[in-house]
Amino acid sequence: MKNEFIHKDDVIETDTEMTAEGVRVSVGDKTFNIVELAPGKYSIEFNGTRRIICCVVNGNKSFLDIDGILMELVIPSEDGNNAGGAGAMAGEKDKIYAPMPGKIVKLLVKEGDHVTEKQPMVIVEAMKMEHQVNSAAAGIVKKINFADGNQVNTETPIIELDLEKEE
Amino acid sequence: MKNEFIHKDDVIETDTEMTAEGVRVSVGDKTFNIVELAPGKYSIEFNGTRRIICCVVNGNKSFLDIDGILMELVIPSEDGNNAGGAGAMAGEKDKIYAPMPGKIVKLLVKEGDHVTEKQPMVIVEAMKMEHQVNSAAAGIVKKINFADGNQVNTETPIIELDLEKEE
């Protein structure tokens, strides 16, 4: 069985076959022998040593815990839509997202304002802690989609900018 | 939904309906409100107090753990065959069963022997412990189905007797 997983911008291809005890997975030139210990819990043998890793596939994501390191691999869906969920994508400097779901405590800018890079834009609160979100680039505030006290998620930008052209 | 369970020789009838939180089960004039905490783990509210009970339905049996008390209820199958597994039934005095799966260490009688009630008949071993099985009644050894060293289960009698008629 062949699988593809997206890690950051790379696609990792794997080939999996059953064995007497579990499965053997080839990734590039590496081969891993994997036995399931309990649902979600796997023993992986590689180069003669073993480690235990937990993994749950949920929706289009594979969640992993590798000695405390948490990873999420995206599983490409047939229709090719690999929306990873969490908003703020690299390079999307013209949109200000909440870093986590929560409540807008205070907007620090209004539409039309000129803002500089790193300028504080909005304060969001979740779990009783405040977080200040700064602008990733200089520009003019084009649109503000929420007001103080609104609940926000991580998908819809709070503030949209017209970026200054770099000369 | 109606269910039947066999406990010893009685049949217990229950009536189960869904509620917002879980299910409500009526047994005779008693009503239990039950919420599932995790697969196999249930919180039962009865007369205003709650307790947590674990239950797994496996094959035609329901296994329960009630504060350390272990119970098995038999679930009658459509074809009415309720074989409970473990052999030695009450009153079956003419058959000697192994009390648990194991190995016959030593047969203490041979076919044709006259045996008295409580007479040692066979020694069975499991998990490195020996267990002496005595006759439940007086009689003559009709048939011995195993030999020393044989593995035995709890379904097939080791020894069969012709019981003495009680005068």
Add this chain to the structure above:
Amino acid sequence: MAEKYFKKILVANRGEIAMRIINACRLLGIPTLAVYSTADKEAVHARSADQAVEIGPPPPNESYLSIPRIIEAAKEYGCDAIHPGYGFLAENPRLPEACIKAGITFVGPPPDAMRLLGNKVESRIKMADAGVPLIPGMKSAGVDLQEFKEAAEKAGYPVLIKAAAGGGGKGMRVVKAPQELKSAVEAAMREAKNAFGDDTVYLEKYIENPRHIEFQVLADTHGHTIHLFERECSIQRRHQKIIEETPSTALNPELRARMGSAAVKVAEAAGYVNAGTVEFLLDKNGGFYFLEMNTRVQVEHPVTEMVTGVDLVVEQIRIAAGEPISEYVRNATQRGHSIECRIYAEDGEDNFLPSSGKILYYEEPVGPGIRVDSGVTGGTVVGVDYDPILAKLIVHAPNREMAINKMINALKDYRILGIKTSRRFMIDVLEHQEFHAGRTYTNFIELHMKDRKVDIDEVSDLAAAVSSAAMMRKARANVSGGRRERQPSPWQTIGPWEIGMRIGK
């Protein structure tokens, strides 16, 4: 059976501390009543008490902070005592006052002691008179910005803005330069208002790179006031402790004795009863300054329990019932070494941003000298309404090296999927040579973890391989009789009974 001190205790809290209290009551044979908001219908604490009652909607001030509803619930269910845990109402004197009116025992200090110590400004004055060393700063709460400006100039930057009613880093801001002062004061006041319903803040000199050393204190109604030694809580991020230990590598017997008696002096000066914690800053020269006294059971109380063998929550209940501190507790000594790591729902790889969601896989580490105080399990939905603490992992070992090693292994064995935690971050702290050397100052993370990077690319092939195994299991399951698409992990409780609906879609 053990003695029964109360008929029934209402646990006015949630999460791991509610579970801790329920456990202690069960140990003493005392029935418990849990209270929960509509957000916590399926929370572990609501399911574990002998009885449970819903007291309001998710917002704390309509449920866990609502004194009338809690008193009402206590009366309705025949509770003769209330344990507040930490946070929420634990340090609000109006709760013990309401308890007195209702003829219910409050498991904690008398309201006057709480009110005095809860007010950082008044308590500073009181303790100054009692001869307890203090940090230079404002004598009273600040009213206008000008006042803060002057006090800051006088003490000299950097300065610290603190909520008078504060605790846990909330309503706290360090100000390094004058131009930051205004926004810092405003932010601190907002947070204070939110967290404690009181926006009074004040200013004091910020002592750089101190150690945070606190002493556990117990006082009964028979005139005994004792301390159960120190806890070092210097490892903090955004002014909140994440790793605590005892004994502290910074104390020798002589300094321990001096700080211990200072702690006892603070409790006595305040007329304190029950369990409390006296916090000090310890500077590089062994000088220590009284910070505040926390009038509740502390998040990090387990490390004291591990090295002294005392059950602090049981002692709280015994003291509240009028019992004297037992011989066993008065003779307690420190044995071995204990460390606690706080398991928060936060992203250790991204500024400790809170992380919410459903726990898809949950498995706790086990083994000799490993203890987990947890308020969650598989399937628990972690929301945004309350503190992000999920659990505490505590270890005990004969010495510090072994305790560190045991904790590192336990953090690796503590498996939580579905929400972010900072387990890996804490592993890296524990493995750092400066931590092993015992050079733990409050700026440790700033100083040593700043450039920390986890190379997940290095394990991406491994991750893909394991994911493939998981996919294979799923595929086979589907082939063979169409099992549910989602492969449940051992603890992934599909909200009870909803399976049908799920698959209905």
Add this chain to the structure above:
Amino acid sequence: MAEKYFKKILVANRGEIAMRIINACRLLGIPTLAVYSTADKEAVHARSADQAVEIGPPPPNESYLSIPRIIEAAKEYGCDAIHPGYGFLAENPRLPEACIKAGITFVGPPPDAMRLLGNKVESRIKMADAGVPLIPGMKSAGVDLQEFKEAAEKAGYPVLIKAAAGGGGKGMRVVKAPQELKSAVEAAMREAKNAFGDDTVYLEKYIENPRHIEFQVLADTHGHTIHLFERECSIQRRHQKIIEETPSTALNPELRARMGSAAVKVAEAAGYVNAGTVEFLLDKNGGFYFLEMNTRVQVEHPVTEMVTGVDLVVEQIRIAAGEPISEYVRNATQRGHSIECRIYAEDGEDNFLPSSGKILYYEEPVGPGIRVDSGVTGGTVVGVDYDPILAKLIVHAPNREMAINKMINALKDYRILGIKTSRRFMIDVLEHQEFHAGRTYTNFIELHMKDRKVDIDEVSDLAAAVSSAAMMRKARANVSGGRRERQPSPWQTIGPWEIGMRIGK
């Protein structure tokens, strides 16, 4: 990181003690090699070590008792030490001898001390010379029945038949009257042969209703021999301990000191090194008699660890590596109270008959002062090839009453379905007033549990109600997309990958 004493340790055992050793090695940063029989391919211990190797078929003498295969595995995988645990080869001097030949360190005593103490007859003679009090009986092993008859007459009935190589109640028989003697001797010889490969048995006076008190001993290669106080193991069924505790209610400081130094005397007389246990019978008048010295880590070692704060398995490894017993250990004192309950796969409601099968549901109790040493998990298949011990439940509390209460709660929270256990039986023992009163003698169960009945009829309606809930869940699951007929419990691992085949049918 903690010191590393060996390159790699082979764990020559299975089940909970193998896991205990693997944990200790991990704590010290020492890699482990597990060995397993074909019956244990999926056993927890085989899955938890850094490496694992199959050493033979299920019968012990072809796998776990095969010295050549174990030595071979150690060499092949580069192990420089072997830890035998308890049972199997733990007290067979041929293993340490083979280790010496192979240049591998044996984590245990030298072969000569083991051989001496392993032979109950020789050790009795040796200890008599050393002035240790003994029970009257045969001076040497019995050869023919006549000899046993005479010895029995001389000591006076009842008498006890014991295996010279014995332990754990195997090859042991009480004989109350002459006519029982023959069959008892034969049975004892058979069991001894099976369990230890040696059918030598002997006879001694049977002391009625004694207490079984044992002392934990540690001896290093630097001339230190110390004891870590007592364990009371009087609660036994068929001569096998099921509940152990420390401190013993029967000892005062003076008696404790006398028995402790007798224990040290035994170890010294035998030239003992590493961890061992000296067993005594204590009669009603405070007279104590040397029974035997167990030359291994004891099943019940955790209760000593809980009250002294010492990690005995770590000490075994340190001592084997030539380290002296540390200051910390030499200064250990008893603090609080600890109880252990053995979780056997046996039917507490039917003569403790062994119970085999698959564990369908498994959940361990958690909480402060609760420890579980386990060798199984959900899905584990418990076979008939090996000892029926599944796990050990250990609690610690400030005093005995609280420890009893904590244990009762923990036994209720320890959920195991699919095989029988005697958890409820032990709860009833712990709740018995005679146990609370500390009147624990080896005939406790005979005396107080004989007429014990569990009324399951009283809870049958409750059971049916919960079963209905389980059936409902199942039904809904089936309606909604045909999930597997069998409803997996959180831990019920359907042997990995076999789901397809299962449902194929």
